[in-house]
Amino acid sequence: MYPLMNFHTHTTYCDGENTPEELVKEAIARGFIAIGFSGHGNTPFDSRYCMSREGTEAYKKEIARLKQVYGGQIEIYCGIEADLLGQTDTEGFDYVIGSLHYLEKNGERYSIDGSLGHFKKLLAAYEGDAYTMAEDYFALLSQTVERLGADIIGHFDLISKFNENGEFFDENHPRYQAAASACLERLLKTDCIFEINTGAIARGYRTLPYPSATQIAQIAKAGNRFLLTSDCHQKENLDHSFEAVTHLSFWKDVEKTLITDTSFLKKH
Numbered sequence: 001m002y003p004l005m006n007f008h009t010h011t012t013y014c015d016g017e018n019t020p021e022e023l024v025k026e027a028i029a030r031g032f033i034a035i036g037f038s039g040h041g042n043t044p045f046d047s048r049y050c051m052s053r054e055g056t057e058a059y060k061k062e063i064a065r066l067k068q069v070y071g072g073q074i075e076i077y078c079g080i081e082a083d084l085l086g087q088t089d090t091e092g093f094d095y096v097i098g099s100l101h102y103l104e105k106n107g108e109r110y111s112i113d114g115s116l117g118h119f120k121k122l123l124a125a126y127e128g129d130a131y132t133m134a135e136d137y138f139a140l141l142s143q144t145v146e147r148l149g150a151d152i153i154g155h156f157d158l159i160s161k162f163n164e165n166g167e168f169f170d171e172n173h174p175r176y177q178a179a180a181s182a183c184l185e186r187l188l189k190t191d192c193i194f195e196i197n198t199g200a201i202a203r204g205y206r207t208l209p210y211p212s213a214t215q216i217a218q219i220a221k222a223g224n225r226f227l228l229t230s231d232c233h234q235k236e237n238l239d240h241s242f243e244a245v246t247h248l249s250f251w252k253d254v255e256k257t258l259i260t261d262t263s264f265l266k267k268h
Ligand SMILES: [Zn+2]
Pocket: 081, 099, 101, 113, 154, 155
């Protein structure tokens, strides 16, 4: 197994169940070498999951305090998960995860990362046209690095969250494949890092991580790096399925460029 670390963790400052300190203690107990926090950046149109502006300042202060208290036992980093439709100031964080959790259609914003009911509302706004929906998603996501300065791309194919059995669209359909591939091509011109994100496994939505095996192969071919994360919202899931995913067939593509230490953060 690789040295344990997770850079995609949520706390009570956004929609996580545990305080940052509880997570640090859990990570130390599990033998982690590092933990990075990635609170949801502010989305003024949906305050349910994100940090408020004041909350973001308090979050930064608390992580700085934890670095002082626990720095001798574990490396601690203060990141942010910024949404492409949000208004997050990404200055002053150790790293930025760039994600797209919403799509706009007919002047309304719809959640991609909510419940099945939320997803069905989004699809209904597209009158059931899942391929146009996916094209819009990937077109916007392709701007993640340019617009957010993201270091890490969050859950690349989140749009497939409820589609593991192909219920809503065919992920091998030429339009879906072309949209995802064009998005990757644009992102792969940068040195951005891609998550292998087990969050939807931990929450019972999927059996496989994001991104798909096809997408992983394209990323691996370009030589961009991977980071294993669990999109943790409760301390029990800090390293959910980390061992299990190493047995999946695409892991041979992942491990060539898998990040296994914290040196990727040193540029900051
Ligand atoms: Zn996310």
